[in-house]
Amino acid sequence: MTSAAPTDLEVAHLLADAARATILPYFRQTGLVAENKEAGGFDPVTVADREAETAMRAVLARHRPDDGIWGEEFGQKPGQSGRTWVLDPIDGTRGFISGTPTWGVLIALSGADGPFLGIIDQPYTGERFVGAPGVARMSGPMGTVPLATRNTATLDQAILFTTFPEVGTAPDRAGFRAVSDKVRLTRYGMDCYAYALLAAGQIDLVIEAGLNAYDIQGPIVVINAAGGIVTDWQGGPAHQGGRALAAANRDLHSAALDILRTF
Secondary structure (H helix, E strand, C coil): CCCCCHHHHHHHHHHHHHHHHHHHCCCCCCCCCECCCCCCCEEEEEEEHHHHHHHHHHHHHHHHCCCCCECCCCEECCCCCCCCCEEEEEHHHHHHCCCCCCEEEEEEEEEEEEEEEEEEECCCCEEEEEECCEEEEECCEEEEEEEECCCCCHHHCCEEEEECCCCCHHHHHHHHHHHHCCEEEECCCCHHHHHHHHCCCCCCEEEEEEEHHHHHHHHHCCCCCHHHECCCCCCCCCCEEEEEECCHHHHHHHHHHHHCCCC
């Protein structure tokens, strides 16, 4: 008798487990080398990024060989199923090489209409944030709890996060500052952990620009499952990357969008 094939959610957990086991031995280790992928800037990659994506691709080769793969480090592999696993083995490599626990493993499963399953995993803290049809939960050192976004109604009471104080282009920066000027608190340098905190009901807004699809697809599903909303700066889909506005609820989203869509 053969065992039943794992569900998509079970495969997603296997991917996160494989990445976590691969990455953790490298975190905060002296001598870790970061190569630069960006001429004229700094976009680091390490052996941990590459080995983690390799480990995840091996899981998919075993359990979902007909699905496509889109990973940050090794690009796209076409599939035959119409579905694609979108992988960022370490989102926030700058934070990773600096020793901060703001980086994470991002996993999404996407179909013709965009992503419908997502995980944000923080291996060092042991936290995993999961969104899927009928599923919105996080697990960690304090156990497993449901995810639910906050009900903050106005910008003047909101907490806003972003990864960089200098967001993208000059218009991107101006748009971000215009919202930042209206909120109660702005914090920087959080990488994908900002999206996890929004889904967990700790903050209210995340605004970013210059994203790739693998930076945002997992967070979109987790935040949507928790009751939030993620769009681009014009209110359209954000799953192909670019500019993103993530909000805890529609009131805050509308207020921030009214500002951002003019930039």
